Amino acid sequence: MTPQPPDPATGDTAADGPATDDTAADGTPAEGTGTHDTTAHNPTAHDTPAVELLGITKEFPGTLANDRVDLTVRRGEIHALMGENGAGKSTLMSVLYGMLRPDAGTVRVEGREAGFASPGDAMAAGLGMVHQSFKLFDSLTVAENVVYRAEPRRFGFVDRAAARRRVAELAEAHGLHVDPDARVGDLPVGVRQRVEILKLLHRGARTLILDEPTAVLTPAEADALFAVLRSLTDEGRTVILVTHKLREVMEGSDNVTVLRDGRVVARLRTADTSPDEIAAAMTGRAVELDRIHPPGTPGDDVLTVDGLSTDGVHDAQLTVRAGEIVGIAGVAGNGQSELIEALAGLRPVTAGQVGLSGRDITHASAARRRLAGLAYVPEDRHAVGTAPAASVADNLAMGHHRTSLSRKGVLPPKAVREHARGLVERFGVKASSPQVAASALSGGNLQKLLIGRELAHDAPLLLVEQPTRGVDIGAVQNIHDQLIAYRDAGHAVLLVSAELSEIRGLADRVLVMYEGRIVASYPKDEADERTLGLAMAGAAPTHSVEGA
Structure with a gap:
């Protein structure tokens, strides 16, 4: 079966993708989103917001997925967005990326108000998103996937040599080591993720949204990914990280925003918080982390x-x-x-x-x-x-x-x-x-x-x-x-x-x-x-x- 072509600007398609953390495959909210209360505030150190979400509300039949959510992400930071399943994280990112239209509120990108009608609009404004389920063509090479629908051309034809050079240069410059000629279907998961990031960089993304990026990575691959993300922020790019993993947040992020039941319940500077505090904000109760359970009593x-x-x-x-x-x-x-x-x-x-x-x-x-x-x-x-x-x-x-x-x-x-x-x-x-x-x-x-x-x-x-x-x-x-x-x-x-x-x-x-x-x-x-x-x-x- 021939795969459905992705969005012309992004290479992604929301309609054909599987369910994300908070949204089902048909674009409706996943079961289990709701509302609750309480907030904390900690301003970030950077001056120029890369992204501002102001009073975002998104409601589906029977479910208030986002309830007057404010989120400010500064240029050059890794900003973690955390919350339990159904807290509204993916719904909020879908609004930011033009996959959903908010019922109320304002989206600003680099100081300009944005009313995105599609992911293509978001990409044109400098946003890019890597979804939990990668959107790549297994039968195509790395280079073909990266430049798909954004190919360099010569005399009206796709310039394959230029595409390979471009991908090789991007990979070298950002430490995303891949073979431009490798078939994507033959690559391990960690390398496929690099291909997704290269797609965004090829299209000029200045703010990258990563939804559960380490869910399918080994610890070593996760460490390598965070080294790449830090190098991107050192260049002035911005990363929004949607994740459940506290260790990675503590080691790799600058600031944390926590959602619970559709509302912001905490804004924390990573250097000043702890895994226990973040976990308590996410769940509304104390959580015992990383327990080593006593051994069992084996039988036959x-x-x-x-x-x-x-x-x-x-x-x-x-x-x-x-x-x-x-x-x-x-x-x-x-x-x-x-x-x-x-x-x-x-x-x-x-x-x-x-x-x-x-x-x-x-x-x-x-x-x-x-x-x-x-x-x-x-x-x-x-x-x-x-x-x-x-x-x-x-x-x-x-x-x-x-x-x-x-x-x-x-x-x-x-x-x-x-x-x-x-x-x-x-x-x-x-x-x-x-x-x-x-x-x-x-x-x-x-x-x-x-x-x-x-x-x-x-x-x-x-x-x-x-x-x-x-x-x-x-x-x-x-x-x-x-x-x-x-x-x-x-x-x-x-x-x-x-x-x-x-x-x-x-x-x-x-x-x-x-x-x-x-x-x-x-x-x-x-x-x-x-x-x-x-x-x-x-x-x-x-x-x-x-x-x-």
Whole structure:
């Protein structure tokens, strides 16, 4: 299928993109936005505002997404915009970028009032936006993506040599190392993000809006990104950073604005605040950050993997016991996803054996593995984990139709509704009704739905990838507590996460994958960040894999 051409000026298309944090795919607000009160104020040190949003109000049927929001971003700063899922962050940025028109309020860019009717208007005024879901053509090269619909021309034709030179010069000047001739579909996520930033720089963006830019990056890639962003602000450009990650905000931003329930509740100078203060502003309560949970009490083997090989994985050996969480760390693209897909029955096993509670499931279908006692939270919650067009209630019933909810092969509507209401309340899924479509939920609330559904299976084994990706701080704490409770109830959990702090906080043992192999295994008390980082780079001692 040929991809839909993006907006002529930006290379982006709001209509074709997936749901963002606070807005659904159709441009309506995601479920879970509202209003609340309280403010604090801390003026920034810079004199000339790059962006001013004054009294921005945006209302959708039944939801006040932004309530008289004021935001000032000074030239040459990294300004973090924070808030829980549904706080109104992405709605506000959509107003700034011309994807939505405000019901009230004023947008000013570099001192001039702006009434953007489209992202193209915003780009013409010097704005650029990198969305959570990259908008690139996999079949085209880096250079072709960067200059798409803004190509240099010679005698009326696209000058491909000039395009390559331009991209190479931009990449060199800004430390965004990419091969202009590389096919984008072959690039890792971190490099694709560089391509998105190069697109904006090629079009002359002076203010860059980045929506959850590190959600799919490793810690090393995130550090490299922030080095690039700081170099851009040193040149006088401005960065608005929409994120949940407190460590990155503390290390990389100059000022922070916090939204809660559609209103500004705090304006903070980063050097004068703390992660605890920001978290409390976001949630309205004290939040315990980066907890290291005590180890579990392992029992019998639940999952046994002996010499498993598949595309991208070679001779994997591991066990997961009842009452234990085993974490898998590794730089993205080193076989973690392929291993989990093979264990879940979504990828064929070419060698080796997989056992679940004493049963051989090596070549069993995904459905048979479910019935044998496997639950699965996939990395891609949109394409794999949920059915966006189906209701919240129907999504929460998936898998349960073969077990607890079914009555002689029939799903009683009352049982489905009661099941949904219980999980919505338990996991804090913000939805106006269990009958609303899952596509209307924000990304974080969709993740809560997926986690809740799989834990409710009460399966002996849970495979979980990126359990808190795109989820706000309060929900992260709840999900972590639920996973620990699941372990302590005697279940086995195999966890894959790009967040080393998450793995170190939850896992009783940590495995490290490098180039498709499990190269190291560490007990909880030896899995410090430096040790794991060396193993992830391929520098683990050869004997440390014993006991995996």
